[in-house]
Amino acid sequence: MGRYLLKRLSQAVLVVISVMVVVFVVTRLIGDPVAVMLPLEATEENRALLEAQLGLDRPILAQLGDFVVDAVRFDLGDSLWQRRPAMDVVLERLPPTLVLVAAGFAFGVLLGVVIGVVSGMRPGGWVDRAAVTLGLLGVSLPQFWIGLVFIVFFSVGLGWFPTSGSGGIEHLVLPAVVLGLPVVGRIALVTRSSMIDELNAQHVKDATGRGVSRTRIVLVHAMKGAGIATITIAGWELIGVLAGGAVVVETVYAWPGIGFTAMQAIERHDIILVQAVVFVVAIMVVTINIIVDVAYTMLDPRVKFDRVS
């Protein structure tokens, strides 16, 4: 276990570094930060001066080398927009994102598993058909659109929740639900189909023949087996929520997290801040992957660390 984790951690460091190299290249392709920062009437000299200040005049490979070396020490440089360490900005904005992601993900997984298990128990029944329809809706409706519809309906129309911003729990409800809806859909569909497979497996039929109760078969035999597939999907979903959904939902609801920050940074061509956000998200993503792999081995005794590695 220790050796396995060590191996996975070193792989994770490589993954993060690769991601940073890609981001470094891409941010330099999408626009010129100096042009955005300077007033329109700035001269060529002003421009050269600022480039020198920011170190943008140096050879690109030297910039990249410094960038990676600094990033490994968690120093991403100063945000061009806020003129203070980009890591400070990201770490300040991280807690609201974590709260939102935790709430949305928990909502998505819990509801998804419940719907999946219930509909998988009686495939083809009306509960199942309703659940599959809802699941497909959750998966296919775009989040920014659901977000806006919810604002119009629940905030403007019914006045139940604030339209945007952060504060008490009432601010959290709509963005968390919108963030979690696609998760509900996918988790429900995957849990449903693996429940159906499990309940039709020979060992479940034989367990019935041995006299194991239906309740225990559903709650222990089938759900533990189905849990393996659900955990895999849940890991991907958490990554999707963190790296994708949060950006959209935070922007729609003006939620002051790193997703919203990333959008602001991109609009302002603040490449340093964009890099810092991606850096932090990449670290969280590889961490989640490792956690999911460890979770497998707890659910499925057939998977052993030494066989995986």
Added chain:
Amino acid sequence: MIRSDHLLEIRNLEVVFPTRDGTVQAVRGVSFTVDAGESLGVVGESGSGKSTLARAALGLIELPGRIAGGEILWRGRSLLDKRAARRIRGREISMVSQDPMASMSPILTIGAQMTEVMTRHLDIGKKKALTRAGDLLEKVGIPDPGRRLGQYPFEFSGGMQQRVVIATALSCDPMMLIADEPTTALDVTTQAQILELISSLQKDLGLALVLITHDLGVVAGACDLLKVLYAGQIVESGTADQLFHRPRHPYTAALLRSTPRLDAKADRLMAIDGHPPDLRHVAGGCSFTPRCPHATTRCVSASPVLQPSGPDHEYACWNPLNDRAVQEPPMGRGRA
């Protein structure tokens, strides 16, 4: 309560499975009884309805399949009542199925799967159940049961795993064990060991045993009485001795000729020509007619019913074989 003096009594059982292309009549009017301590062998090729019969006896026919007629009585109570069947399954009647590796959940320990039945049916706690599970493993010949209880099915060989399944089936002291092809998935040497284990446990515990198989060799030594099943019907029934040496039904005789034997000299095994009938479209008359070397017009028009031929021996055939016919297989319809 319907009167029945037998442990298990099946009367005129009919099981059907509706499919898109018509209704499969898997079991067609089967009747038999099993008494306490008795062992019954049910022999038939695949598709003869033998597994369906086993599942029906445990109240395990799943939708869309259903019991279309007849009665299954367990000590006088009907097992067609799902609640009664649930109470009896695992507690009074237990089951061992074909593939031991697929028979238990791959992700729960042997201990957990052995005790879950006991804590439900016997009034004992988890700790006591675990001790009992260890004793049972020892009884079926698994060394070091304490360590084994914490292991998973994939850590056992096929034969060992089948022993675990048998131990689990016996954990609540059932009165009857239904074993559906318990040795088919195992290699030959292991087959013999498992059969021996089932036989000795049956005798030691006074169990009633229903042994279902396609292999006449399997049931020969283990069962008091054999029933030959063809196309969902019993075509012949008798002791192993009667069926092996004086079969009356041509199907039984053909089945014997297609089984490899050590005690008889035979250059080639005789396959039975043709296929079992399509049970979605059952015609009148004897189902074996198209494959039968002795078929006459009467076989096409009318179904033979079981009729006695000495003590315990019954057959359903219009043109039964006599003793001589067996020694000289009639007409060369068989081929290797």
